[in-house]
Amino acid sequence: MRSPIASLLVCAAACSGSTVDRDVVYDARFGETTMDIYLPDGDQPARPTVLFVHGGSWSGGDKDQFFRMGPRLADSGFVAASINYRLVPDGVFPLDAMDCICSLAFLRGHAAEYGIDPDRIAVMGYSAGAQLASLVGIASDDPELAPDCDAAAGQSLALPAAVISGSGPQDMRAFWNDVGPDKSVVDSIFGGSPSQLPDAYDLASPITHVRPDAPPYLLIYDVLDISGNAAMRDALVADGTDAHLMEVAGSLHVLEEGDDPGEYEVAMAIETPVAWIAIEDLLFRTIAKGGT
Numbered sequence: 001m002r003s004p005i006a007s008l009l010v011c012a013a014a015c016s017g018s019t020v021d022r023d024v025v026y027d028a029r030f031g032e033t034t035m036d037i038y039l040p041d042g043d044q045p046a047r048p049t050v051l052f053v054h055g056g057s058w059s060g061g062d063k064d065q066f067f068r069m070g071p072r073l074a075d076s077g078f079v080a081a082s083i084n085y086r087l088v089p090d091g092v093f094p095l096d097a098m099d100c101i102c103s104l105a106f107l108r109g110h111a112a113e114y115g116i117d118p119d120r121i122a123v124m125g126y127s128a129g130a131q132l133a134s135l136v137g138i139a140s141d142d143p144e145l146a147p148d149c150d151a152a153a154g155q156s157l158a159l160p161a162a163v164i165s166g167s168g169p170q171d172m173r174a175f176w177n178d179v180g181p182d183k184s185v186v187d188s189i190f191g192g193s194p195s196q197l198p199d200a201y202d203l204a205s206p207i208t209h210v211r212p213d214a215p216p217y218l219l220i221y222d223v224l225d226i227s228g229n230a231a232m233r234d235a236l237v238a239d240g241t242d243a244h245l246m247e248v249a250g251s252l253h254v255l256e257e258g259d260d261p262g263e264y265e266v267a268m269a270i271e272t273p274v275a276w277i278a279i280e281d282l283l284f285r286t287i288a289k290g291g292t
Helices: 004-014 069-075 095-109 128-139 172-178 184-190 198-204 229-238 273-288
Strands: 019-025 034-039 047-053 079-083 116-126 162-166 217-221 243-247 255-257 265-267
Touching: 019 069, 034 069, 047 069, 047 095, 047 128, 047 273, 069 079, 079 095, 095 116, 095 128, 116 128, 116 273, 128 162, 128 217, 162 273, 172 184, 172 198, 184 198, 217 229, 217 273, 229 243, 243 273
Parallel strands: 047 079, 047 116, 116 162, 162 217, 217 243
Antiparallel strands: 019 034, 034 079, 255 265
């Protein structure tokens, strides 16, 4: 008898026919707030969904980082949405986090249109996007992060069903200390240092929001990469959350890979085969069950 995970892996390799709806506006007030929605073939209602938040040091990057994983998830029966959000300097925290929460509200509000089950949405991010995804995963209902976009109507939102955080900081004070002598990159996220804006740094740190009702977490990182992921896993587990940590050895912050030894391509560690198996395992145990 084939296991559920094996079935998902087979589908990822063999299913086809997914489509993408590009540049869907989730907040019409800003030019950056758009998403690409990858849709499985067919018209099955109430499908599990993955919301992806790109990286880029909070000041760069875009939703195209998901161009490989989006179709792969859609071919496996998931709706997958990859978002753009306001970047520094326009997206100084908490505006970037509010955009991410607004995009979650948009998917829930347009669930019937896209065949989404609003109660089965996972959030995934990489690098800066991992900090934002982890924060949305554990604090989307925090009144201090409630967005004022039409989709959210100024209300805080129920937590998503699962979180996948790849190579991102979980404690922004610790991250500020770890980045080296040039703190300007982190200062620019908030408009100042931890001593100047302690409440903002705490609000942006997923580890300060750990709670017993947090959704399941998968944290993926390289042991030589951004610190704090093990502490986040331990804090979640101590509070009773289903949380797992995966180390992808040798990837550092990005993975250089290529078919030819002389060719290199920058890729996310969450795209490695071992990480993909862990991601599919989490998605099946949390949002795919009963739907796909």
